[in-house]
Amino acid sequence: MTAEMNGTGDLVLDHVSYQPGPLLLDDVSVTFAAGRVTALSGPSGSGKTTLLSIAGGLVAPSTGAATYDGRATWQGDGDPPPEIAFVLQVYGLVPILSARENVAIALRARGTSWTDASDRAEAALARFDIADLGDRQVEELSGGQLQRVACARGLVVGAPVLLADEPTSELDQGNVSVVLDALRAEAERGCVVVIATHDPAIVELADHHVAIDEGRIT
Numbered sequence: 001m002t003a004e005m006n007g008t009g010d011l012v013l014d015h016v017s018y019q020p021g022p023l024l025l026d027d028v029s030v031t032f033a034a035g036r037v038t039a040l041s042g043p044s045g046s047g048k049t050t051l052l053s054i055a056g057g058l059v060a061p062s063t064g065a066a067t068y069d070g071r072a073t074w075q076g077d078g079d080p081p082p083e084i085a086f087v088l089q090v091y092g093l094v095p096i097l098s099a100r101e102n103v104a105i106a107l108r109a110r111g112t113s114w115t116d117a118s119d120r121a122e123a124a125l126a127r128f129d130i131a132d133l134g135d136r137q138v139e140e141l142s143g144g145q146l147q148r149v150a151c152a153r154g155l156v157v158g159a160p161v162l163l164a165d166e167p168t169s170e171l172d173q174g175n176v177s178v179v180l181d182a183l184r185a186e187a188e189r190g191c192v193v194v195i196a197t198h199d200p201a202i203v204e205l206a207d208h209h210v211a212i213d214e215g216r217i218t
């Protein structure tokens, strides 16, 4: 981890609205604190993915600002800043690459050599009990296996902000615990961890709960 990735900052949304047509986020102000697991809950279509996308710099807010450690997360091109890692709801994996390569590319994008990236990817897959799937093309994997590859890719970077969009929706109870333990460990090393979820058990386990409905914090 580089000096700027020590994970001491908070992720802040300040009066964020997003209106690409319909009003999808309405004057959202919230702080996701470093060192805490925050559950972001709300019904389907309430705006959880939209909020995470703006928080992480994938999408520009229409008004207001999302900042990490005081700097805007929107960099003008839809690429998140290097301090922010995602576990995406739709995984965003490359079908023809192996599980190990899919995890390693998150590190390659941050300048890690192929050898180091491959070793760290292997260790990240092991963390989610799927080291044996490293050589398999992800298009051959089940939904739950894909979700764990996506978790490995999100966590392998060791970023100070981790935004996880329903990271356990396809998993059995044992693997839900593995993923939640891993996310908890990230928070304990000082990371901002936000989990969008429908699962009341995850809300219960979180340090902080933010509820959203129809684009507004409730």
Ligand SMILES: Nc1ncnc2c1ncn2[C@@H]1O[C@H](COP(=O)(O)OP(=O)(O)OP(=O)(O)O)[C@@H](O)[C@H]1O
Binding pocket: 020, 021, 022, 024, 042, 043, 044, 045, 046, 047, 048, 049, 050, 051, 089
């Ligand atoms: N670019 C867009 N233009 C118009 N509507 C959009 C756009 N992006 C998302 N939406 C709509 O915004 C609403 C919020 O979507 P979002 O994916 O943020 O909800 P969510 O809470 O994550 O839902 P789920 O729990 O089902 O994943 C939905 O009604 C969706 O159809």
